[in-house]
Amino acid sequence: MLEIQGLVKKYGNFKALDNLNLSVERGSVFGFVGPNGAGKTTTMKIVSGLLSATEGSVIVDGKDYSRDPEKLKEKIGYMPDFFGVYDNLKVMEYMDFYCGAYYIPYKDRPKLIENLLEIVDLKEKKDFYVDSLSRGMKQRLCLARSLVHDPELLILDEPASGLDPRARVEMKEILKDLSAMGKTIIISSHILSELSEMCTDIGIFDKGKLLMQGTVNDILKKVSKKKIIKLEPLLLDERIVPYLEENPYISGIIERNTNIEFYFSGDNNELSNILTGLIKKDIKLISFTEKEGSLEEIFMQITGGAEKND
Numbered sequence: 001m002l003e004i005q006g007l008v009k010k011y012g013n014f015k016a017l018d019n020l021n022l023s024v025e026r027g028s029v030f031g032f033v034g035p036n037g038a039g040k041t042t043t044m045k046i047v048s049g050l051l052s053a054t055e056g057s058v059i060v061d062g063k064d065y066s067r068d069p070e071k072l073k074e075k076i077g078y079m080p081d082f083f084g085v086y087d088n089l090k091v092m093e094y095m096d097f098y099c100g101a102y103y104i105p106y107k108d109r110p111k112l113i114e115n116l117l118e119i120v121d122l123k124e125k126k127d128f129y130v131d132s133l134s135r136g137m138k139q140r141l142c143l144a145r146s147l148v149h150d151p152e153l154l155i156l157d158e159p160a161s162g163l164d165p166r167a168r169v170e171m172k173e174i175l176k177d178l179s180a181m182g183k184t185i186i187i188s189s190h191i192l193s194e195l196s197e198m199c200t201d202i203g204i205f206d207k208g209k210l211l212m213q214g215t216v217n218d219i220l221k222k223v224s225k226k227k228i229i230k231l232e233p234l235l236l237d238e239r240i241v242p243y244l245e246e247n248p249y250i251s252g253i254i255e256r257n258t259n260i261e262f263y264f265s266g267d268n269n270e271l272s273n274i275l276t277g278l279i280k281k282d283i284k285l286i287s288f289t290e291k292e293g294s295l296e297e298i299f300m301q302i303t304g305g306a307e308k309n310d
Ligand SMILES: Nc1ncnc2c1ncn2[C@@H]1O[C@H](COP(=O)(O)OP(=O)(O)OP(=O)(O)O)[C@@H](O)[C@H]1O
Pocket: 011, 014, 016, 034, 035, 036, 037, 038, 039, 040, 041, 042, 043
């Protein structure tokens, strides 16, 4: 549904985006990940029609909108990372203001606003002043306002930042609902483990480029040269570690409480041999599994690697 081709954004001589290419499938929840200053917000603003690119194309449903930001704005709902303070405006008035900005007819507004406030769970707050809402509520209101023109593509810049754990879970639930309603969603975040739970695909940004794009699992496979295997014996047995140490594919053995973890670089055949070997020694195991690599680890591995290559 969205193709970004050769996007360049220069601020003076500084290249904030450097030939960025990216594609987002309809119906996906696509996560932008990357360190501060990587170019996530810049990309989101360009795709939302709020910032013009120095070079490159933004193609939505096969049509190039690079020179037509106003049309782009109609297709896309954008929630910025920072939003202003609104004095003396009640929640309803705020929503009405945004309906006006998108030329929603007066007669359609009450029902629409009610529906949107329902989605973001702010119905009871409709007569409260925006200023009096908590941060999490303001963020949800901001999400509601980005939906007034029923966009197919939602671009949300760090919608969960600054929220407490409970509010984050609520935000995640709302995004799940929106995805189930058929919206395509692009979301940026620093909370990487959260993105890996929510997203179907992930793009890793660094220094204005996209280092990698794919499903969470694809990316895991690409970068994790070594697996982390975790085993838990029924009883700690001093024969386990020496047995593992003998194996040429095993390194970095760590004993943690009742668990043992190690890096493994061999194939599945070799892995099953290790398990058979332990059982033959009559060592009783409760579990023997591959530990899922956390996104944080991958992220550090990829962006750290990019720095070294510079
Ligand atoms: N208006 C501007 N003028 C000059 N440089 C800018 C401007 N806006 C952004 N930049 C620069 O462009 C680069 C990318 O910024 P951007 O905000 O897109 O990063 P980001 O990935 O969203 O970072 P963060 O995780 O901190 O939100 C940064 O180096 C930033 O300093």
